[in-house]
Amino acid sequence: MHAMDRLARSLDDLRKLVLELTARGVVVKFHKEGLRFTGEDSPMSNLMLSMLGAVAEFERSLIRERQSEGIALAKVAGAYKGRKPSLAQEQVAEIKSRAAAGESKAALARDFGVSRETVYQYLKSATV
Structure with missing residues (x-):
């Protein structure tokens, strides 16, 4: 070492x-x-x-x-703002509506090019 x-x-x-x-x-x-x-x-x-x-x-x-x-x-x-969001607000709204329609989280993650955990985080957030 x-x-x-x-x-x-x-x-x-x-x-x-x-x-x-x-x-x-x-x-x-x-x-x-x-x-x-x-x-x-x-x-x-x-x-x-x-x-x-x-x-x-x-x-x-x-x-x-x-x-x-x-x-x-x-x-x-004001120089440190953290990580930029992975998805735009329109994409988040689409994920929420498709998840509400019963689409699987794994399929949503694949379609949007993010992890399932990211999908769950966006679904848990209150903003659309």
């Missing part, structure tokens, strides 16, 4: 994955950190795994925090 933070997003997951893999006989090597785990690891290597994993988890939480702040600022500025 190139780096610890690519394998897991939390320290608990990282430790669990490394333990599971080494229990199966897999040698886990992190090139970026220069660490190697075989299952017969010393207390020092376990300490390094925990410390570097904690740092990676901390960095990830900082990234998420900055991302949330950036999105909030963009929303205030």
